[in-house]
Amino acid sequence: MLDKSQLSQPINDNTSAQEIARFNQMAREWWDPNGKFKTALAFNTTRAAYMIQHLAYCHNRDPNSERCLQGLSVLDVGCGGGLISEALARKGADVTGIDASAVSIEVAKAHAAQSGLNIRYSHHLAEQEVQAGNKYDIVINAEVVEHVPDQPALIGQCAQLVSPKGTLVLATLNRTWLSWLIAIVGAEYVMRYLPVGTHDWKQFVKPVELASWVKPEKFESVYETGMKLNPLSGQWRLSSSLKVNYIQLYKRHFID
Template sequence: MLDKSKVTGSVSNDNVSEQEIARFNALAQEWWDPNGKYKTALAFNAARTEYMIAQLASCHGRDPSSPDCLEGLRILDVGCGGGLISEALAKRGAIVTGVDASAMSIEVARRHAQQSGLLVDYRHCLAGQLLAEDERFDVVINAEVVEHVPDQAALINDCARLVKPSGSLVLATLNRTVKSWIIAILGAEYVMRYLPIGTHDWKMFVKPEELAGWVAPEHFKLVNETGMKLNPITGVWRLSYSLAVNYIQIYRR
């Protein structure tokens, strides 16, 4: 098992952007405010976790409609931030570990989980450090993280290697298309101000085939994928056949 005393105080890895960590340190305190400026992101998270939970339950022979459909599954949330995905999984019975390079985000996540009466194992460390300790999980999730790291292929490879045989890998990010620049950069940051200007760098967005290529050496099979689309009038997110902007992929070993 991982010795938490060795990882909770600091993170040492070249595949970390100090600028990105500083930005998310500043954002962490506001992530859970349903009436704050990130309420659109909270609505987005609710929609994506509903999809993830249903897919993971099906992949692992569970009834998605059961309130404890993820019971007993050991799940790793890589780049967990303030715990938005981790808490949703824990509520459905999963044994959740959340890791993040931002110490402040981990602290926010821990405090919110305590307030919510949920048990989540939050650690200030990176995926590679878990690999070094020979940890493996039934499910590994990397959601909206890969577009913020310098070596994207290395991060995805670490996540894939952390999955047990017959386990699942969930990857979610933004596609590098003209449409994603218009909607996710120009629209979301500059026009609607759903996110602070500079949150994303379009050049770091990842095409679905690139993710598939990075996962391929670890012998995964794509079992489901979906796009996500926001109704700007109602503020409601829904699943979409189009992967042109936000998308999620589910892989199985």
């Protein structure tokens, strides 16, 4: 199983032109809608659309506005190649993406440059943001918590980083027999959407557990949805069932 709680070795600052070319190529592959990551890209399209709409609601914006997140500061914890970061930046958000993987950060930087987007990407962890005393209007932790050993600590750190009137977005996999069947047996062993060993079912998180981990920071759940994949069409859709993939949005129920 992946461990996203430890920083990988940083990329040498004295990066060669050959290395830059390599990251540019990786970015193109990562974002190719017909490539090996096409299932992840389709998943992100549905996931990001839901997040944008409901973040707009949380911050009294019109979700149909082209720049509905204009001026809102966002921290994308475990940003990977920038799938969520770019979607929110296109809606006007001021986005910072952090990740434990140095390679992921370089890929994200390369693709943002190719897309003409101004996103700050940094190779560090959420706990470093907490230590720096940073606060954001929106903090997102999507498909990361199932890859770390101390899950309550990570979610607690993300909650601490949310400003008093801010929103916390959490997305992960539920620990149910159905998630084991679909996300591990189906996705890894049968359909090969993911490398075998990507997930450990015991690390999947129940919604009630997430709620308990953010409770000390005075959050309440305001929106939630499940997600389902149509294996024939390859399309994802929202679902009332949270038994496999799910997304939750939390707001603080007090103001400092």
